[in-house]
Amino acid sequence: MDPTLDAFFRSWPYDPWLLAGLLLLGGIYCRGWFILRRREPRRWPSGRLTAFLGALTAIFVALASPLEPFASLLLQVHMAQHLLLTMVAPPLFWLGQPMVPLLRGLPEPVRTYWAAPLLRVRPLRRGFRGLTHPLVALPVFVGSTWLWHTSALYEAALRSTGWHYVQHASFLSTALLFWFPVVRPYPSRPRWSPWLIFPYLILADVQNTILSALLTFSDRLLYAPYAEVPRISGLSALDDQSAAGVLMWVPGSLVYLLPFFVMAVRLLYGEVKAVQAVRPSAAKRPLPSLPILADAPAMDRFHRAGFDLFRTPGLGRFLRWRHARLALQLPLGLLAGVLIVDGLRGPPVAAMNLAGVLPWIHWRGVVILGLFAAGNVSCMACPFTLPRSLARRWFPARYDWPRRLRSKWLAIVFIVIFLWAYDAFSLWDSPRWTAWIALGYFVVAFAIDGLFQGASFCKYLCPIGQFNFVQSLVSPLEVKVRDPNACSSCRTHECIRGRDGIAGCEMGLFLPRKSGNMDCTFCLDCVHACPHENVGLLGVLPGNELWSDPARSGVGRFQKRPDLAILILVLVFGAFANAAGMVRPVVEWQYGLQSLLGSRSSLWVTSLYYGVALIVGPALVVGATASLSRWWGRLSGNGFDATTRFSYCLVPLGFGMWLAHYSFHFLTSYETVIPTMQRFAEDLGWTLFGKPQWGRACCQFVGEWLPRLEILFLDLGLLLSLYTGYRIALRSAVRRSRAVLALVPWAMLIALLFVAGVWIVLQPMQMRGTLLRTG
């Protein structure tokens, strides 16, 4: 094969966002099309699906195939790319009659609460109808085509990636407008005469001919960059320009004239109904009374149907297996044992020791990504509860956990101490300390669960558990009853009492009244205990639990739980304090303060930092915010009540910060486990893994995508936090206007935290737990 051609076929650019967008759009359309076809197979033939997928393929070929990298070398390739965007993809898109399938394919909450109400808004519909009128669509399309073919704009698009994107977006969007009146996809009902389409297409063809002729017959090069690039096809730049003109001329004319003839035939041979315009009086009626645009049903409908992880092939079967949790805990327990041994006996350098690498880089990263993608997988696989059954065998566990301590206050104290100690004693840098902490965890869990009934350690003490409970409030999965009706007739309540040696919920969560992931360890005991197989791991709307506030079993109402609110505030501000404590400006500020105080130890400065960042600062800022919110929104109760109500809106942003921070360490340093494991094996005399590759014990070259990913996590947290705040405000205030005013101070706090998060992400961060490269 010709080497140029060979290179062409191997040159596939990679644009993840385009690919993801097309896949998502295609998936939504296919889902909607399948549902509609089942009801009305005649209206939704497979040709519609083919046309729509053809449109997406044309966009993909135009922007993500070898055409893209070669477009800057050959004008004719660039022209082919533009023809796909303006003459192939848009008519195919509308031939797929995408409006109803896309709407139907959306998840039901999105469709009924977001898309359908918007589509019912008259000004928007009038605006769209105006834009797609032939007298508007034609000038817009022609104007865009001619404007982008002027030398200045075309060259700008060739020299700048940003302008190139704008050019493509402009071509595609105006062409979509242009082709809409030609195809008139269902359920549009244009008012204008169908005969108008003939001059419309002829005028479009005429302008295309003039522009093509200009390119074909011009004796000078219109776009200078093509004179600078190397010639790869044997054609001169001018010949290439002529070829591009011909390409625009011939296929372009065909594309305009084909629908011209098709419609002429249909009109002349009596298939008038297919293209007939509706009478003006009919067009003035509200656009289609499509059932799909009907009012929203009750929100609780969405909680019954939907995704159930237990019903997925493979993984679902594994999770339903009675010993699934044990199967996850045992390897982690083994790893914890290895970590303790290496931490106590291995080298004291964190990056060379499994205790310095596994918990602080890998385990934290996997936990937070697991919370983001699924739910509380950390507690599910927690090895610290492994000795519980052993403890129960030796000790009677006859005591109830003291009533006064049945709250999160003790756990809050432990979390504050842990966050402070992490920096004050550089726990991440001390394999020995890490090993002792892990060992201590086993001992305390063993002792508490041996003495007290239920899972008191998990519920009231474990800082890691509290972290997981709070962050899993925005997770997409929840242990939940499948059919509430089945529970209403159940009198035996095995889900909480247990049966046949299977424990019921030790966290005291009664499934029919359980709502959300708070205090749920995903132990799946209730799943195995329920004789009706009525407990699933269901998909839920992330964050829904933050703004709804039912009386939850074992937890109560969130707005009556100040301890939970304070726990959340500590974890939210802890996310920012913990990440900021590793960035260069804050570290330098701490050193500066230390030298100013004349202190040899950094303990005082670290203590001061965490005192301000975790206790004093949040108390002042949140207190002021709550007071303002209560005042402006005229909310009932005092400032502390407002704090308790609104603190839940900060959870998503705090989660975004933890996610950004921990995924940064995980994604930059995940390879550190390889040399560390090799070193551990070598110490044991095993040569199976080879010599430690210490070159892999540091940060990867990650490019620009990682800070973008981190900011994306913060963006998602920001949006969900603001929305949660809005919903809480609506619930708390008497009127919508008051609710908006009550939200303003919290929105300002959220925005402030978001800016702080972005600033942290953009700073150089200490690569803890790694061996820094020197060469």
Add this chain to the structure above:
Amino acid sequence: MSGQETTLGHRMIKLGLALGLLMVATRGEMARGDGGTVRLSRSEGKYQVTVFTAPTPFRAGVVDISVLVQDATTRAPVSDARVTVELRPRDRSTGSFRHVATADAATNKLFQAAVFELPAPGLWDAEVIVEGKQGESRLPFELTAAARAPQLPAIWLWIAWPVPVILLFGIHQLLVGRKVPTTLS
């Protein structure tokens, strides 16, 4: 179409979509070594060599130097030549370094690209060394790198995209003007 077939169809779509998005999400970002500004194009020995640099303007930070090697006579692309890019700071503030340009690093497989971190701004003496069956060619040239791009302008879109979303939401609430959905509470 039967109900069972439809359910299977839905599952296949969901599975395909999930796998597709997973592939998109987990695949590493490829280097885009396919051009930028034409820095030089000349015949040297038996080769016609064209050098592209990106970003434009050329700055310290992650840079891309892409090289197209063609036969000087026939202009056919030469893909089996080894291409090396060598850079030396004019002020000798750091040592020189070399990077091998490869087709793997390029999006356009006609090119051989070296994507690397240029540590500092200033004047650099660059040299492209082409070693192939038709001999060796060296093409020295100068590169002036501006200061590293400030981070914010490069990523402002990533930071600011929630703003239009929030505005759209506000407009949605104004236009729709109806009670927001009640929840389980």
